[in-house]
Structure formats: C-alpha cells, structure tokens
Amino acid sequence: MKWKVNKQYDGLLLREYLLQVRGISRRILTAIKFEGGKLLVNNSNVTVRHQLSESDVVEVVFPPEKRSELLVPEPIPIDIVYEDDDVLVLNKAPHMATIPSYHHPSHTLANGIIYHYNQQHIPYTVHVVTRLDRDTSGLLLIAKHRYSHSILFQDQHNATVNRRYQAIVAGQLTEKKGVLAYPIDRAPNSIIERMVSSTGKKAVTHYQVKEELEDTSLVEIRLETGRTHQIRVHFSSIGHPLIGDSLYDGDTTKLQRQALHCHKLAFNHPLTKERMEFEIPLADDLEEVWQQCKLAKHKG
Numbered sequence: 048m049k050w051k052v053n054k055q056y057d058g059l060l061l062r063e064y065l066l067q068v069r070g071i072s073r074r075i076l077t078a079i080k081f082e083g084g085k086l087l088v089n090n091s092n093v094t095v096r097h098q099l100s101e102s103d104v105v106e107v108v109f110p111p112e113k114r115s116e117l118l119v120p121e122p123i124p125i126d127i128v129y130e131d132d133d134v135l136v137l138n139k140a141p142h143m144a145t146i147p148s149y150h151h152p153s154h155t156l157a158n159g160i161i162y163h164y165n166q167q168h169i170p171y172t173v174h175v176v177t178r179l180d181r182d183t184s185g186l187l188l189i190a191k192h193r194y195s196h197s198i199l200f201q202d203q204h205n206a207t208v209n210r211r212y213q214a215i216v217a218g219q220l221t222e223k224k225g226v227l228a229y230p231i232d233r234a235p236n237s238i239i240e241r242m243v244s245s246t247g248k249k250a251v252t253h254y255q256v257k258e259e260l261e262d263t264s265l266v267e268i269r270l271e272t273g274r275t276h277q278i279r280v281h282f283s284s285i286g287h288p289l290i291g292d293s294l295y296d297g298d299t300t301k302l303q304r305q306a307l308h309c310h311k312l313a314f315n316h317p318l319t320k321e322r323m324e325f326e327i328p329l330a331d332d333l334e335e336v337w338q339q340c341k342l343a344k345h346k347g
Contacts (some may be wrong), residue, residue: 048194052103061086062095064105070317071107072197082110112193114161114172117147123159128186128325133318134199135160135189138327141304144181146173151181160189176203177210177312180276182291184330185309186210190317198317211311212268213329214278215337216287217298219259220266227252227281231274240294241276243284250274252281263290263340279305290336301336308333 048069056064065071065086076095079086085108086093099105126138137156144151147158157173164171174196176188188208190196202208232247234240241247251271258265264287268278276295282288283295291302313324328334 048109049104049106052099052101052105054101056099057101059099060095061088061093061097061099061105064099065095065107069107070198070201071194075109075193075197078110078193079107084108084110107194109192109194111170112172115147117152118157118161118173119153120162120165121154121158122162123154123156125156125159125163127163128327129323133191133195134316134323135191136312136323136325137187137189139179139184139187141182141184141330141332145175145178145187156187176200176314177208177309179309180305180307182304183307183309184333185212186312186325186327187309188312188314195317199314202315202317208314209312210270210309212270212278213257213308213310213333214266214268214282215290215306215333215340216264216266216282217290218262218287219264220254220256220285220287223256225254227254227285229281229284231277231280241274241280243280248272248274250277250281252277260340263337265337278307301339302332304332306333306336 050069056068065076078084086095087106088097088103128138129136139156144155145157147153147155160173171192174190174193176190176196176199179185179187190199199208228251229243230245230247231241231250232244234242249272253269253271255267256264257267270277279289279292279295288295288297290306291297291299292305293299297305308330310329311326313322316323
C-alpha cells in the first residue's frame with residue numbers, strides 16, 4: 048500500500064498517520080514489525096517514530112498471511128457477486144458452513160474461497176466480515192487481506208456495514224412493522240441453542256411484513272445487534288418461528304432448513320470509501336416454498 052502525505056499531515060509521526068489516517072490497527076503494526084513486514088518512506092526503511100513531511104511517499108509492506116491448517120483448498124463452487132483486490136462478496140448457498148469447525152471440518156465456504164485464491168494466485172487467508180449460519184443463505188462479505196478486514200471490522204462497530212434479511216415465518220403478525228427487543232442468552236444444557244432471557248445480552252431486531260398469507264408471512268428484517276441465532280430466537284419467542292427451523296419449533300414439512308436469506312448488503316469500501324450496495328432475489332428453495340404456500344391458499 049502506498050500513500051502520498053498531504054500538507055495537513057506534515058510533521059505527524061508515522062505511527063499516528065497509519066493508525067489515525069489510514070486505519071491500520073495496532074495489531075497489524077505489531078505484525079509488520081515482528082512478522083516480516085516493512086515500513087518505508089521515500090523507499091527507505093523507517094520506524095513508526097519517523098516524522099513525516101508533506102509529499103513524502105509512505106509504503107507499507109504487509110507480512111505474509113498465515114492460513115489455518117483447516118483451510119484446505121477444495122474445488123467447491125462459490126457464487127461470486129463482486130470481487131476486487133480488497134473485498135469479496137458472495138452469495139452463500141444453504142447447507143454450507145461459512146468456516147471450518149469441529150462439527151464441519153471441511154466442505155465449507157472458506158475451503159472453496161481458498162481454492163479460488165490459489166487458482167488466482169492470491170496469497171491471503173479468509174477474513175470473514177459478515178458470517179451466516181450454516182443453513183442461512185445469501186450475501187456474505189469477505190475482506191481479502193488483513194488491512195481491509197481491520198477497517199471493515201471497525202466499520203461494523205460503527206454500524207456502516209448493513210444487511211437486510213428475508214424470512215418466511217409461521218402465521219400472521221399482529222403488528223406489521225415493529226421492533227423485537229428481547230435479550231438473548233444460551234439455553235441451559237446446550238452449546239448451540241439460544242433463548243430469550245432476562246439474563247441475556249441486548250438483542251434488537253427490526254422487521255416489516257412484506258407479504259402475508261393465511262398461515263405464513265414474508266418478512267424483511269434488519270438487525271441492530273448481532274447475537275447468535277437472533278432472528279430465529281426472536282420470531283420463535285413471539286410465536287412465529289421461521290419455516291423449516293427445527294431448532295426453534297419451525298414447521299419442517301415444507302423445508303429442511305430455516306427460511307432465512309440475506310438479500311441486501313451495503314458497506315463502505317475499505318480503501319476507496321465508495322458506498323457499495325448489493326441486492327439479490329430470494330433463494331430458489333425459499334421462493335419455491337413461498338410459491339407453494341400461495342398455491343395452497345388458492346386451492347383452499
């Protein structure tokens with residue numbers, strides 16, 4: 048990465064320039080120092096205590112990224128919505144974990160990404176910015192390298208990374224637009240299941256009914272917080288579980304996964320700062336279920 052120092056940063060220490068102006072985290076600065084990176088000003092090696100002058104050319108050479116042993120490249124098809132040198136936007140299929148874990152050590156989206164990286168001679172590991180549950184489909188944001196990841200991670204805390212979901216839930220909601228603000232905690236005796244509980248952490252879900260039938264509704268959702276299984280837990284807690292959600296009492300006769308899909312994604316590009324916005328249709332299996340529900344209504 049190279050930048051030319053503007054007049055307003057004349058006299059600033061390199062450390063402050065990188066931290067405050069360029070958004071490089073202290074963790075990355077430490078990695079540059081101890082893991083083989085370089086800091087250059089006008090092609091000369093310097094330390095973070097170097098004082099900058101107007102028109103200096105600052106260059107950061109990041110150290111090689113290490114990949115987890117679990118990230119074995121696998122020729123898994125990935126649906127690329129957008130890609131450049133810094134970010135990757137994917138449409139994740141259902142029934143696929145985002146990253147390897149004890150329960151899903153292989154055949155994950157990350158394994159497919161690493162295969163894609165190898166094919167394109169991209170030397171990075173996988174930096175997930177917006178993760179999705181295994182059986183949730185839709186738009187997912189990957190930072191290609193640790194620098195873009197550190198910026199997008201901070202943007203998430205500043206609420207400039209935004210997502211919208213679509214869900215098919217049981218029944219008709221009394222309020223067609225509203226907010227579910229119920230704290231969520233782990234369910235007793237389970238490491239997976241969550242529940243609404245006064246002992247839990249703050250969880251806020253905004254929703255609006257987009258279309259409804261006699262016994263099902265298509266809902267658009269925006270998360271204000273990002274608790275595990277938040278959407279699924281909140282709608283189940285008010286008596287409208289997601290279709291197909293076996294963990295939270297959803298009807299599995301029509302669908303074998305929770306009817307949840309991330310259909311909109313917006314974020315500021317980590318380097319250009321351009322606002323990036325993406326939208327995709329409802330996933331094929333969810334669209335099919337919704338059409339079946341409509342057809343059943345007409346037959347009735």
